[in-house]
Amino acid sequence: MGKEIVVNAQGLETRVAILENRRLVEILFEREFSQQIVGNIYLGQVENVLPGMQSAFVDVGLEKNVFVHVKDLFPLSNKEQKKRIEELLEPGQELLIQITKESLGSKGPRGTCKLNLPGRYVVLLNYVNHVGVSRRIEDKEERKRLRQLAQDIVPADKGIIVRTVAAYKSNQEIKHDLNFLLKIWDDIHEGANNSKAPALIHQDLNLIKQIVRDNFTDRIDKFILDTKEDYYQVEELVDYISPRLKSRIYYYNHPKPIFDHYDIEEEIEKLLERKVWLNCGGYITIDTTEALTAVDVNTGKYVGKDNLQQTIVKTNIEAAREISKQLRLRDIGGIIIIDFIDMKSSQDQDKVLQVLKNKLAQDKTKTNILGLTKLGLVEMTRKKERERIGQFLQQDCSYCQGTGQILSEDTIVIQAIRKIREVLWKKKKEAILLEVHPNIAAKLIGLGGKNLEKLEKRLKKNIYIKGNPELHLEKVNILKFGSREEIEKLALPVEVGDELLLEVEERHLYRSQDGIARLKGYIIDIIDGGSKVDNKVQVKVVKVTKTYAQAKIIETIN
Structure with missing residues (x-):
């Protein structure tokens, strides 16, 4: 079946799933009320300078100040590079700063003054005269051509990194991409000169457009979207950057939710489970703490056919494949410790490690395997770029005082909307009565009933919501569906005169x-x-x- 990109953008959330042979390999989220800020460029004002950490906190108008380390300051001459941060910055100073890492937990976002603008084929660097070519382009002659082209077209005070997708593209296409980025940089420069900190100067592309720019290549067989607005926007963008791919864009026009059609919804739910079963009958468990993520491998129900060591090696090899998949799917970063089942042979250990390395090589996020410890544990790191899926979809459980987790209220609201859509599509009824926790009811209804009015208009149905404080926060009950008059009598808790x-x-x-x-x-x-x-x-x-x-x-x- 090849590779497909499936986009679900109904409601308050955009979800992008990347499939290989109809199996989920990557899932990305963006919500209307909490859009990603990585890539955005702000005019900020230095609030605190911390000599002991050689860093500063910069107010850019976000909820939390942006952390900047001295090595991320720009421009710095050779002489300035030897200076301490307190010699370079002072409170109140204005800086043009780009977000490199989202807020994670209690930590605020991280930023840099070394600005870059990613395009389809090149990345424009505004801080250094440098030319680089993606290491993933292995053809020596093509690397030579691209490097020479980049050297010919790069402005004297800028730098260029040629991206993997630029391989075998015409000089004209690559120049066109660079000129577009230079125009954006001119707009940023003008915007900064005419603004007062804190201010947003440049906003990066939304999730769908980022996927088009970074992932929609010749290797993708289909790009499927479930809203006409996004479909036309993607068509327009692809027509500009890669017209030959336009025929691979499809609009999904069916009442059944697109993620249900592709069986993605079920796979997302599994990403929140601690235990992952292997095909052989073994399983892995994934436990995340603030310091690290621990992965444990067990034989489970698998007893093998020949001897114990062969059973162990087969389980470990399958676990290595699954672990690499889960790290990418769950977007787990930081320190990762893997406890494979003990293997006596060093050859078996090397075999399992090699499988793990080969699979992780397919992961675009940087990983580093440090090897086996004296305890037989595999130590590795994976760059932490976003919240892991569990952190994004869940929140600390108020019922167990943080010892476990439940779905966040925003996630429950979105699930409730999907459930309403599914029931109304199946039952073909005029109205529906929903019972949820009062917190969820308040969010579904919205201030002055605006959220509910918007949902009813979109679905062209009558929706009634009943709050029940005794209901578990995650529970969504469909009490009744039928005519509007019938449901209204059951739904309203009071009458005039009560x-x-x-x-x-x-x-x-x-x-x-x-x-x-x-x-x-x-x-x-x-x-x-x-x-x-x-x-x-x-x-x-x-x-x-x-x-x-x-x-x-x-x-x-x-």
């Missing part, structure tokens, strides 16, 4: 004179209740809508 005892939780966001209370996740706007926050009041319901009710205060209890 008298209720409620606690005023907060002031109304837009009408500060009013207060807000909640009944099983259902919002009740208490008229003139803004001054009663944290007090209990007896109210009478005067208006009922799908997402909220209004009530008048009859009596203040305390």
Whole structure:
């Protein structure tokens, strides 16, 4: 089947899956409310200089300041390179800075003043007069041609790295790519001169466009997208950078979710599991701590056919293949310790290590195998570029005080939307009643019911949401589906004329004179209740809508 790129961009999240022979090998995420910032260029202001760490923290207008080490400052003459950071920077100084690493856990983003702009065929370096050619291009004559071309076209104060995909491309195509990047650099330079820190000067491409730029090559057989807007944008971009690939772009137009059609949803769920079974019957377990990731190999149900050592070697070889796959799929970085089953023969050890090295060589993220320790453990490192999948999709469990993990609220909201779409597609009904935890209900409904209104408009269905505080945060129950009138009677927790005892939780966001209370996740706007926050009041319901009710205060209890 070859290689395919499958894009799911329905709702609040964009997911890109890379498949090889219809099996998932890489999954990437981008959410509307937390877009990636790597590659963005900001005009920042130095806030702190730390001589002891030879680094500084720069305010670029993000939630956390950007960490910059002295070696990432630019420009530095030979004389300046010997200076300490406190001699080069001072608080209040403005810097043009590019994000190189996302925020990870408690750590803020990392940045550099050595700016670069990646294109389709070349990377433009603004800080050094240098020419480089990708090591993945092995043809000596082609390397020579590309190096000579790069030397001929590189500006005197810039540098170029020729990317792998540039191999055998015409001089005109590569020059065209460079000219496009030089135009972007001119815009960045002008924007920085006309801005005051902190300010975003240049925003990198979104996830889909990055995939087109970096991954959509002749090796990809199909590029499939499930929204017309993204389909046309990708067509337009490919028409500009690689017109011959345009025929490989497809629009998926079917009510069944695209990730279900390609069986990707099930594979994503498996990425959150601790145990991964091997085809032979053995299994590996993956445990991640703050310091490192530990991978343990076990024979499990596999007992072999001949002798114990052959059973062990076969299990370890299959585990080596699976481990390399899981590291890439889960985007695990940092220090990794692998505990293979003990092997007596050094030849068997070398054989397993070689399988691991060969498989990791296919991983574009830099890895380094340090070898076996005295305890027989394999030590390796993998560059940490993003949050691992578990960190992205999950959050610390509030039910077990952080000893385990559950799905994050944003992930549950997105799953609930997918479940609504699936049920309405299968049942062909007009309306649906959903029961979720109040936190999830609030996010699905949104401020003033805007999120729910947007979802109903997109699906052209009536959706009712009921909050249940006793429900597990991850649980999404479909209570009923049918006609709008039938579902509405079951869905609304109050009627006009009802008298209720409620606690005023907060002031109304837009009408500060009013207060807000909640009944099983259902919002009740208490008229003139803004001054009663944290007090209990007896109210009478005067208006009922799908997402909220209004009530008048009859009596203040305390």
